[in-house]
Amino acid sequence: MKSHLRVDGWIEMSARPKVFGQLLAEVINKGLCVGCGGCEAVCPVNSISLTEGSPRLTGICIACGICYSCCPRTSFDEAELERLIFGRGRSENEALLGIYKGYYAGRSRDQGVLRRSQDGGVVSSLLIQFLRGGGDCAVVAGVEEGGVWAPRPMVALRDEEVLKGAGTKYTPSPTLVGVDSAVSEYRRKRVAVVGTPCQIRALRKIEKGTYTDRRIAESVAIKIGLFCMETFDYKKLMEFLEKEGVNPKEVTKFAIRRGKFAAIRDGDTLFEIGLSRVKELVRPCCEVCEDFTAEFSDISVGNVGSPDGWSTVIVRTDLGEQLLRDAEKAGLLELKPLEEGESGLGAVLKLSMSKKKRRG
Numbered sequence: 001m002k003s004h005l006r007v008d009g010w011i012e013m014s015a016r017p018k019v020f021g022q023l024l025a026e027v028i029n030k031g032l033c034v035g036c037g038g039c040e041a042v043c044p045v046n047s048i049s050l051t052e053g054s055p056r057l058t059g060i061c062i063a064c065g066i067c068y069s070c071c072p073r074t075s076f077d078e079a080e081l082e083r084l085i086f087g088r089g090r091s092e093n094e095a096l097l098g099i100y101k102g103y104y105a106g107r108s109r110d111q112g113v114l115r116r117s118q119d120g121g122v123v124s125s126l127l128i129q130f131l132r133g134g135g136d137c138a139v140v141a142g143v144e145e146g147g148v149w150a151p152r153p154m155v156a157l158r159d160e161e162v163l164k165g166a167g168t169k170y171t172p173s174p175t176l177v178g179v180d181s182a183v184s185e186y187r188r189k190r191v192a193v194v195g196t197p198c199q200i201r202a203l204r205k206i207e208k209g210t211y212t213d214r215r216i217a218e219s220v221a222i223k224i225g226l227f228c229m230e231t232f233d234y235k236k237l238m239e240f241l242e243k244e245g246v247n248p249k250e251v252t253k254f255a256i257r258r259g260k261f262a263a264i265r266d267g268d269t270l271f272e273i274g275l276s277r278v279k280e281l282v283r284p285c286c287e288v289c290e291d292f293t294a295e296f297s298d299i300s301v302g303n304v305g306s307p308d309g310w311s312t313v314i315v316r317t318d319l320g321e322q323l324l325r326d327a328e329k330a331g332l333l334e335l336k337p338l339e340e341g342e343s344g345l346g347a348v349l350k351l352s353m354s355k356k357k358r359r360g
C-alpha cells in the first residue's frame with residue numbers, strides 16, 4: 001500500500017469522504033472525466049485503472065475518498081483553493097487570466113530546441129533549466145511506442161528526453177499516471193509537471209486537499225500549465241484524418257493557430273481546416289471547461305498573443321518567476337514584453353472570455 005496521510009488542508013465540500021462509487025456516478029458516467037489519471041495515481045490500494053482513457057475499479061475500494069477529492073471534476077471551492085495557492089483572491093483585472101505576477105513573450109535561444117518545439121520552446125527550456133538546477137525529473141507527454149500520435153506520459157530525466165516530449169498533442173495524455181510513476185517507481189522527490197489546465201487543477205487539489213496523496217503533493221516541485229481551448233478524441237481524430245486523405249504517420253506537427261487546425265510535415269502544411277469544421281472531434285468533457293490559461297499553475301504557456309515562433313508566458317507564483325529568470329540568466333531563453341493590443345494580451349483575454357462565456 002502507498003503511504004498516504006490525512007493532513008489539515010482546505011475544507012471539503014462534504015464532511016464524510018465520497019468514494020469511487022460517487023466518482024463514477026457524478027463524473028465518469030456523466031461524461032465529465034477528462035482522463036487526467038489523477039484517480040489512478042492517488043488510489044492507495046491501486047484499485048483504479050484507466051482503460052481507453054476511462055477509469056475503472058479493478059480491485060477493492062477501502063472508501064478512503066482520495067480519488068473523489070483529488071478529481072478536478074468534483075465540486076470544490078475554487079476561490080478557497082486559489083487563496084491557499086496564491087495567498088490572496090484575484091483582483092478585478094485578473095478575472096479572465098487568474099492571478100499573475102507578469103506576462104511576456106518568450107523564445108528559446110537554442111535552434112535545436114526551437115526546431116523540435118511547438119512554438120517558442122519555452123516549456124522545454126524551463127524543464128531543461130529545472131533539471132540543470134537540481135530538479136530530479138520532468139513529466140511530459142511523449143508518444144506511445146509504435147503508436148501514431150497517441151500521447152502517453154513520460155518521465156524525462158535528461159534534456160534529450162525533455163525534447164522527445166516537445167510539441168503539442170491535441171488529444172489527452174493521462175499526465176498524473178506519469179507523476180505517480182515518477183514518484184513511486186523512479187522515487188523522484190523534485191518533479192516538474194507540464195499539463196493542461198484540468199491536469200494542473202488535479203495537481204493543486206492533491207497539493208491542498210484534506211483527503212489526499214502526500215507523496216505526490218510533496219514531490220511536485222513546479223507545475224507548468226498550457227493554454228487549452230479543447231482536446232480532440234483520439235479515435236475520432238485519426239478517423240477524420242484518414243477520411244481527409246492525411247496519413248498521420250507522415251505528420252511531424254499539428255498546430256492550431258488563427259482559428260485553423262493544421263497538419264504539417266517538416267514545415268510544409270499538408271492539410272488545414274477551420275476549427276468550426278472539427279468541432280465534432282472535441283471531447284464532450286471539454287465543453288464545460290472554463291479555464292483557458294491554466295489559472296492554478298506556477299507558470300502558464302501558450303501561443304496566442306505572441307508572434308509565430310514565440311510563446312506567451314504568464315507568471316503566477318514566485319516559483320514560476322524564479323524558474324523563468326534562471327532560464328533567462330542561463331541563456332536558455334529570451335523574453336520581451338507581451339504586446340498589450342488586440343493581437344497580444346487582448347487576444348489571450350478574448351479567448352479566455354469566450355471559453356468562460358461559452359461554458360460558464
Ligand SMILES: Cc1cc2nc3c(=O)[nH]c(=O)nc-3n(C[C@H](O)[C@H](O)[C@H](O)COP(=O)(O)OP(=O)(O)OC[C@H]3O[C@@H](n4cnc5c(N)ncnc54)[C@H](O)[C@@H]3O)c2cc1C
Binds near residue numbers: 118170172303
Ligand atoms: C491539448 C492542448 C491544447 C492547446 N490549446 C491551445 C490554445 O487553444 N491556444 C494556445 O495559445 N495554446 C494552446 N496550447 C499550448 C500550445 O500548443 C503549446 O503547448 C505552448 O505554446 C507551449 O509551446 P512551447 O514551444 O513552449 O512548448 P514545447 O517546448 O514544445 O513543450 C510542449 C510541452 O507540452 C507537453 N504536451 C504536449 N501535448 C500535451 C498534452 N496533450 N497533455 C499534456 N502535456 C502535453 C509536452 O510534453 C511538452 O513538454 C495547447 C496545448 C495542448 C497540449
Ligand code: SF4
Binds near residue numbers: 045047048068
Ligand atoms: S482512492 Fe480510495 S475511495 Fe477511491 S477507489 Fe481507491 S480506495 Fe476507493
Ligand code: SF4
Binds near residue numbers: 023033036037070
Ligand atoms: S481524476 Fe481525472 S481520470 Fe479520474 S475521474 Fe477525475 S477527471 Fe477522470
Ligand code: SF4
Binds near residue numbers: 291
Ligand atoms: S479544455 Fe479543459 S477539460 Fe479539456 S483538455 Fe483542456 S483543460 Fe482539460
